[in-house]
Amino acid sequence: MKICAVEIKNHEAIVVLASMEQGMMAIHDCRVTAISIPVTHTSEDLEIFQTKFAKLMEDYQVENVVIGERISKGKLAAPGLSFKLEAAIQLITALNVNVLSFEDRKASLKRNPLKMKAKDVGLKPFQEDTFTTAFAFLNMK
Structure with missing residues (x-):
């Protein structure tokens, strides 16, 4: 099963x-490596983001997407725009979208510790958290 x-x-x-x-x-x-949206975004920008994401998943024949959970309250809370991007992804009907909670990620990594870094497999340093999310999700089953 290929995931994004x-x-x-x-x-x-x-x-x-x-x-x-x-x-x-x-x-x-x-x-x-990333799909972005202007910080001062419009509803059209969200539609463009959603279309680009859906096309990427179609091109690479991905049906399962896993999104790393973000903090919604407190000093370290994620910005509101990030939740709009999550919703735009979740509303793509051709995809099965899961949100990986902090607890599930931590439990999976405890059972199956990650022994390499993203750069060891040719990814960029900013993809480290995404790589860890993928590893944790794939090792949950």
């Missing part, structure tokens, strides 16, 4: 395509 892990930071969705093959996590090449 997503970490939403500020005004962009950082993506990593991954799958579990014979008990090993495989990272798949992707033409983009």
Whole structure:
């Protein structure tokens, strides 16, 4: 099963395509590392973001998306725009979208510790959290 892990930071969705093959996590090449939206966005910008994301998933034949949970309250709360981006992804009817909670991520990583970093598999440093989300989700099953 190929998944697209997503970490939403500020005004962009950082993506990593991954799958579990014979008990090993495989990272798949992707033409983009993130899809962004202008900070001063309009409803048209959200529609464009949603269309770009849906097209990317269609092109890479991804049906399952996992989004890393963000903090919604307190000093470290994620900006409101990030929740709009999450909703735009969740409303793509062709996708099965899951939100990976902090607790589930932590439990999965405790059972199956991650022994490498994103850069070890050719990803960019800013994709580290997304890579960890993918690993945790794929090892939950």
